[in-house]
Amino acid sequence: MILKEAPPLKELSLNNYLFNDESLKLYEQYTLNTIEYIQKFLANRKFYKGDNLQNIQQDRLKAKLNNIEDSTPINKALEELNELYLKNAIAFHNPNYVAHLNCPITLPSIIADMITTTVNTAIETWDQSTSATFIEQEVVKWITNEFNLGDQADGVFTSGGTQSNFMGLLMARDHYAFQKFGINIKQTGWSKEISNFKIFCSEKSHFSIQKNAALLGLGYDAVIPIKVDAQMRMDTEELILAIEKTKQDGNIPIAVVATLGTTDYGSFDPIQTIGKITKEQDMWLHIDGAYGGCFVLTDTHKHLFKGTNIADSITIDFHKTLFQPISCSAFLVKNKDCFKYVSYYADYLNPIEDKDPERPNLIEKSIQTTRRFDALKVWLTLKTLGTKTIATYLEEVHFLAKKVHDYLISNSSFETVHIPELSTVVFRYKSEKNVDDITHNKINLSIKNTLFKSGKASIASTKLNDKIYLKFTILNPKNTITNLLNIVKMIEETGENYILKN
Numbered sequence: 001m002i003l004k005e006a007p008p009l010k011e012l013s014l015n016n017y018l019f020n021d022e023s024l025k026l027y028e029q030y031t032l033n034t035i036e037y038i039q040k041f042l043a044n045r046k047f048y049k050g051d052n053l054q055n056i057q058q059d060r061l062k063a064k065l066n067n068i069e070d071s072t073p074i075n076k077a078l079e080e081l082n083e084l085y086l087k088n089a090i091a092f093h094n095p096n097y098v099a100h101l102n103c104p105i106t107l108p109s110i111i112a113d114m115i116t117t118t119v120n121t122a123i124e125t126w127d128q129s130t131s132a133t134f135i136e137q138e139v140v141k142w143i144t145n146e147f148n149l150g151d152q153a154d155g156v157f158t159s160g161g162t163q164s165n166f167m168g169l170l171m172a173r174d175h176y177a178f179q180k181f182g183i184n185i186k187q188t189g190w191s192k193e194i195s196n197f198k199i200f201c202s203e204k205s206h207f208s209i210q211k212n213a214a215l216l217g218l219g220y221d222a223v224i225p226i227k228v229d230a231q232m233r234m235d236t237e238e239l240i241l242a243i244e245k246t247k248q249d250g251n252i253p254i255a256v257v258a259t260l261g262t263t264d265y266g267s268f269d270p271i272q273t274i275g276k277i278t279k280e281q282d283m284w285l286h287i288d289g290a291y292g293g294c295f296v297l298t299d300t301h302k303h304l305f306k307g308t309n310i311a312d313s314i315t316i317d318f319h320k321t322l323f324q325p326i327s328c329s330a331f332l333v334k335n336k337d338c339f340k341y342v343s344y345y346a347d348y349l350n351p352i353e354d355k356d357p358e359r360p361n362l363i364e365k366s367i368q369t370t371r372r373f374d375a376l377k378v379w380l381t382l383k384t385l386g387t388k389t390i391a392t393y394l395e396e397v398h399f400l401a402k403k404v405h406d407y408l409i410s411n412s413s414f415e416t417v418h419i420p421e422l423s424t425v426v427f428r429y430k431s432e433k434n435v436d437d438i439t440h441n442k443i444n445l446s447i448k449n450t451l452f453k454s455g456k457a458s459i460a461s462t463k464l465n466d467k468i469y470l471k472f473t474i475l476n477p478k479n480t481i482t483n484l485l486n487i488v489k490m491i492e493e494t495g496e497n498y499i500l501k502n
């Protein structure tokens with residue numbers, strides 16, 4: 001093979017695309033240019049400019065990566081990006097965005113993420129991360145203390161609640177197999193006993209429990225959904241019955257997942273009772289606190305966390321309720337020895353002979369190899385805002401949800417299903433005309449889609465007993481009851497219009 005001649009060094013160094021001490025001025029300029037576009041994004045008054053099929057089809061074409069052999073000046077590329085992305089981007093900070101679990105984010109967390117990206121620390125080994133390791137460890141220690149997990153507790157940052165829940169179920173499976181059958185799944189893989197393992201969670205728990213059970217080879221059917229009470233909390237009498245039935249069927253109950261803050265209803269499963277059951281049955285207790293976890297900081301919800309000290313593992317998402325940019329989640333475990341179920345010593349990266357407690361390699365706790373330094377944004381947010389401010393934000397969104405609910409129950413055009421325990425409100429528009437449930441489902445979906453497409457408001461929907469409901473997920477403490485009731489008014493008007501037109 002004939003090697004092409006390398007370009008002369010001078011030509012390469014003229015291309016100041018790489019970040020280093022020489023390109024600092026350009027970095028500054030690019031950043032300032034970018035801020036101009038961010039200003040434009042912020043100047044959009046709506047959460048979304050609204051959509052129509054023609055625009056969507058044009059944007060698909062604009063996204064095409066044509067003519068990329070040669071370079072394009074950054075300003076031109078940013079302009080294209082503005083047209084294609086920033087003008088269409090959904091503004092989570094906009095008070096008319098009340099759809100999913102996306103929060104407005106703190107300024108210190110943005111700055112921290114910029115530093116994380118620029119310095120580009122890879123947090124997995126000491127020789128790539130040095131003191132960044134201590135920052136992650138310190139944030140983990142802070143949150144494990146908030147949950148009273150004890151001095152053997154530890155944790156690791158993950159990409160999100162789904163991955164944190166994956167780690168919880170993996171440890172539940174491997175720990176049970178090891179303790180009860182002496183099976184080392186990590187080493188030897190599958191064995192027939194594992195096929196009988198069953199996990200219990202409320203019927204309102206997040207779908208990642210089923211999905212992760214499948215990824216762990218247990219399958220969706222290994223997850224046994226437990227009925228909830230009127231407040232959407234796991235019914236513990238049903239849990240006891242289901243565990244007994246599982247045993248009678250010859251299966252092996254290994255774990256319960258208790259949710260602190262269900263995705264749709266924000267409900268808190270009774271962890272003290274569930275904890276007692278798991279201890280009696282020698283089962284693993286995983287708490288999915290992806291949504292509700294950060295409310296441990298509040299005065300309003302602190303009491304609901306009594307019992308977290310008995311959990312074997314906990315999921316918490318800072319990108320949902322600590323006002324952090326995506327991704328930012330942690331997986332916590334009561335007994336740090338359990339990280340042995342995911343650890344691996346690679347000769348080229350973290351050789352076992354090099355193990356040094358003073359210079360830890362966080363890779364030993366993670367299922368990822370290369371990993372972002374996401375803990376920095378939490379650290380800087382905690383330092384800058386303090387936990388009291390964060391608690392106030394969370395108490396405010398809870399208060400707003402309750403206020404909206406109070407209004408909805410006083411208006412005969414709406415039907416609600418629960419008293420908000422966190423910051424979601426589930427309700428549906430109900431026409432006063434004689435309309436059946438199938439038509440009501442169509443009306444409510446149409447309300448959601450009409451408001452989204454017009455760029456007026458983004459609300460979510462969910463299903464309960466075959467009925468479609470609308471959902472507000474309120475995570476913006478700067479929202480107001482006046483604004484939220486205005487969205488409710490738009491919903492009512494859109495519903496009435498549907499009836500008139502159909």
Ligand SMILES: Cc1ncc(COP(=O)(O)O)c(C=O)c1O
Pocket residue numbers: 101159160161162163165205206208259261262263288289290291317329
């Ligand atoms: C209760 C709960 N657990 C887990 C998840 C998954 O989190 P992520 O989207 O960060 O993977 C969610 C997401 O909404 C959730 O509400």
